[in-house]
Amino acid sequence: EPEVTQTPSHQVTQMGQEVILRCVPISNHLYFYWYRQILGQKVEFLVSFYNNEISEKSEIFDDQFSVERPDGSNFTLKIRSTKLEDSAMYFCASGSSNYGYTFGSGTRLTVV
């Protein structure tokens, strides 16, 4: 069964450093998404991406965040100058409104 692949599974970074989280969506999906889940809280939408452009973003997705599709398969989330409150699970997903989104296994980001 096709799956969404995320790397790394766990990233520890110092406050103020930049991190890049990577995702390989399902190959025939056109829409890609990033979500985050702070420990014990709900899954929150960050950004959606279609046709090499951001199609929608939440209030959380401020200038600290950026997304790219550097090649035909990878989809990245960059967090510049990380803060302690950025510590969370970050999930990549791909899919559509009609069929639902398939989530990757996530990257646990710990900012120290």
Place this chain on the structure above:
Amino acid sequence: QKEVEQNSGPLSVPEGAIASLNCTYSDRVSQSFFWYRQYSGKSPELIMSIYSNGDKEDGRFTAQLNKASQYVSLLIRDSQPSDSATYLCAVIRSTLTFGKGTMLLVSP
């Protein structure tokens, strides 16, 4: 007003019983409705989708949708200890929006 509301639980049922999970949503324009299962420390896993009023059955799972009442539910028949997880209701208008989830505990 919260967009997607669920009782946080935990909902405790004995093995073999029916578990009933409920969800309400605020946006009447919501188009598609999903139930995800999330085990502790894992990612959400899609288990059911429903788009029109009524019931949709898939194995032991039945999703129910009532757009007039803005209400979605998930029934799990013959509950198993392996069903113990947090169940997330999610709705789409433009993007997928999750509720906080209901923790289900199935005791042997």
